[in-house]
Amino acid sequence: MRKGLFVNSPIAKRFSLAAAICIAFAGLSGCATTANNPKDPFEGFNRAMFSVNEGIDVVVKPVAQGYEDVMPGPVKTGVGNFFGNIGDIWIAVNNFLQGKPSDGASDLGRVFFNSTIGVLGLFDVASGIGLEKHAEDFGQTLGVWGVGDGPYLFWPVIGPRNVRDTAGFAVDAYADPVAHLEDVSARNTLMGVRFIDLRASLLPADKVVEEAAFDKYNYIRDAYFQNRRSAIHDGNPPPLED
Amino acid sequence: MKWLISFFMGVMLSVSPSFAQEESPDSLIKKVTEEVLSIVRQDKDIQSGNTRKAIELVEAKVLPHFNFTRMTALAMGKDWNKASPEQKKRLSEEFKTLLVRTYSNALTGYKDQTVRYKPTKMPGGDADVVVKTEILQPGGKPIQLDYSVEKQPEGWKVYDVIVAGVSLVTNYRDTFNQEVRANGVDGLIQMLSTKNKQLEAGKK
Numbered sequence: 486m487r488k489g490l491f492v493n494s495p496i497a498k499r500f501s502l503a504a505a506i507c508i509a510f511a512g513l514s515g516c517a518t519t520a521n522n523p524k525d526p527f528e529g530f531n532r533a534m535f536s537v538n539e540g541i542d543v544v545v546k547p548v549a550q551g552y553e554d555v556m557p558g559p560v561k562t563g564v565g566n567f568f569g570n571i572g573d574i575w576i577a578v579n580n581f582l583q584g585k586p587s588d589g590a591s592d593l594g595r596v597f598f599n600s601t602i603g604v605l606g607l608f609d610v611a612s613g614i615g616l617e618k619h620a621e622d623f624g625q626t627l628g629v630w631g632v633g634d635g636p637y638l639f640w641p642v643i644g645p646r647n648v649r650d651t652a653g654f655a656v657d658a659y660a661d662p663v664a665h666l667e668d669v670s671a672r673n674t675l676m677g678v679r680f681i682d683l684r685a686s687l688l689p690a691d692k693v694v695e696e697a698a699f700d701k702y703n704y705i706r707d708a709y710f711q712n713r714r715s716a717i718h719d720g721n722p723p724p725l726e727d
Numbered sequence: 728m729k730w731l732i733s734f735f736m737g738v739m740l741s742v743s744p745s746f747a748q749e750e751s752p753d754s755l756i757k758k759v760t761e762e763v764l765s766i767v768r769q770d771k772d773i774q775s776g777n778t779r780k781a782i783e784l785v786e787a788k789v790l791p792h793f794n795f796t797r798m799t800a801l802a803m804g805k806d807w808n809k810a811s812p813e814q815k816k817r818l819s820e821e822f823k824t825l826l827v828r829t830y831s832n833a834l835t836g837y838k839d840q841t842v843r844y845k846p847t848k849m850p851g852g853d854a855d856v857v858v859k860t861e862i863l864q865p866g867g868k869p870i871q872l873d874y875s876v877e878k879q880p881e882g883w884k885v886y887d888v889i890v891a892g893v894s895l896v897t898n899y900r901d902t903f904n905q906e907v908r909a910n911g912v913d914g915l916i917q918m919l920s921t922k923n924k925q926l927e928a929g930k931k
Contacts, residue, residue: 522901558839569868618868689836692776696926697829697895699902699918707901708893715892720871722892 524637524647525706531639535702538641546691549684563607565686568663568679569618570599570606575660579621583629591616620716623660624653628717637706645709752876752883753847755792756858760842763788767837774837781831789830794884795823797877801887802899803915806907814912821919828926829895830888840864842872854878 525531553561577592595611595618603610612618627649628634635648646654658664663679666672698704714722750758766784767773773781799819800807810818845859855877861869875887888895906915 521905620868689833689838692836693829693832696832697825699899699922703902704898707898711893711898712891715871715889720892 522637522706524634524710526636527638531637531706532702534639534641535705538639538644541641545681545684546688549681549688552681553685553688561682561685564678564682566599566603566609567606568682569609570596570603571662573599573618574662575657576619576621578660579623579626580619582626583621588619592619622650622653623656624650624713625717627653628713634713637709639702639706645705647713650713750883751847751849752856752874752878753844753858755883756860756874756876756885757844759789759792760860763834764837764842767834773835776835778828778831778835781834782827785827785831785834790823790827792883792885793823793826794877794879794886795819795826797884797886798822798826798896802896803903803907804900806904806912806915809907810912814916817916818912818919821916821923824923825919825926826895828923838864843869 522528556564573592573596577589577596580586580589580592595609595616598611598614598616599606599609602608609618624646632649634650637645637647638651639645640651643654663672663675666675694701694704763784766788767781770780770784773784796815796819799815799822802822803810803818807815841863843861843863845861847856847858849856855875858874858876860872860874862872863869870891871889872891873889874885875889876883876885878884887897903915906918910917
């Protein structure tokens with residue numbers, strides 16, 4: 486029943502559009518695929534995109550490192566909180582869509598307290614009173630609705646996403662309030678700062694991944710699979726068979 | 728009179744350490760975590776990225792509570808049974824070195840985080856439980872950090888560490904399986920030992 490409804494929804498159309506784009510891209514990579522994981526049939530293409538991304542990061546990482554070194558701790562916390570507060574609105578919507586109204590209500594409570602007492606979101610007062618931050622996105626919502634993963638893809642800038650999460654990301658990006666700001670320079674500044682703040686938050690993980698991985702591409706891919714599976718089940722995924 | 732004897736027996740049992748109620752897995756995790764964090768909080772070298780010092784700390788405080796043989800078996804999956812006892816020993820040694828390093832590196836990223844311990848469910852005196860914790864960091868969402876722990880004759884031992892849903896152990900499964908398929912168990916031993924040597928050579 487739910488599936489039948491879903492096929493005709495705009496989301497499904499967007500989803501199949503994304504899938505079509507992905508397949509077209511995969512076609513470009515031709516027979517260069519060296520796939521050895523059934524979930525990653527376009528490995529050749531993905532590895533090429535992974536290298537592109539590593540190239541982009543040569544520029545981005547030093548900026549993030551500079552931000553990390555120069556900005557005082559409370560400023561970074563404030564920046565993270567500010568964007569986190571904006572993100573909580575969409576997280577709330579996704580919690581409602583996933584049938585978790587109490588989590589959704591808690592997210593809205595966070596936005597209310599943090600936007601007022603927390604001075605436009607700069608202070609996360611809500612966490613202090615027991616309203617915890619959640620991490621939800623539309624890709625997870627699709628997963629909860631039963632949409633399968635689809636092939637794994639590696640995108641420049643946005644990184645690893647399977648087909649479902651790529652579609653989810655498109656919806657997330659569309660729903661992003663910052664992207665709809667009329668003032669273009671303000672919008673670009675905010676998006677830039679948010680991106681650098683996000684990259685800076687991943688700096689401590691870099692060294693761990695660099696040293697732990699035999700093949701960084703594989704390590705990130707396999708971690709992505711595990712992380713998404715866990716996220717869809719809110720941290721309690723059913724056990725995998727051996 | 729009998730009750731008096733029982734009473735004294737009871738008192739003796741409860742105070743004698745050898746008969747003491749054994750530590751629960753969640754209190755063990757808490758004790759070790761807090762001990763390690765209290766050291767890291769005071770150690771500027773570790774905080775500024777001194778991996779060698781972090782490794783020494785992990786080896787002294789954390790390692791005794793980990794079961795590396797079980798971890799290696801879990802990382803290899805079905806391939807574990809293809810290894811001889813001698814190979815299993817070498818695999819576990821090499822994998823231990825790699826994991827200790829990964830874990831130690833994670834510690835050098837320490838910045839004012841605190842850890843929250845969630846209540847652990849232990850259905851019917853289970854010998855295999857998951858201890859759930861969360862790393863709280865100012866300005867970020869909590870990171871889930873779970874430990875799979877099993878009961879051994881010498882106490883509770885950790886056999887998996889799961890960060891944000893990602894097992895640091897099973898994340899190697901595909902890579903290890905591929906290597907065994909291509910170059911056999913000895914190929915995997917070689918791959919691990921080469922990696923450890925490279926890391927050792929580049930160590931600060």
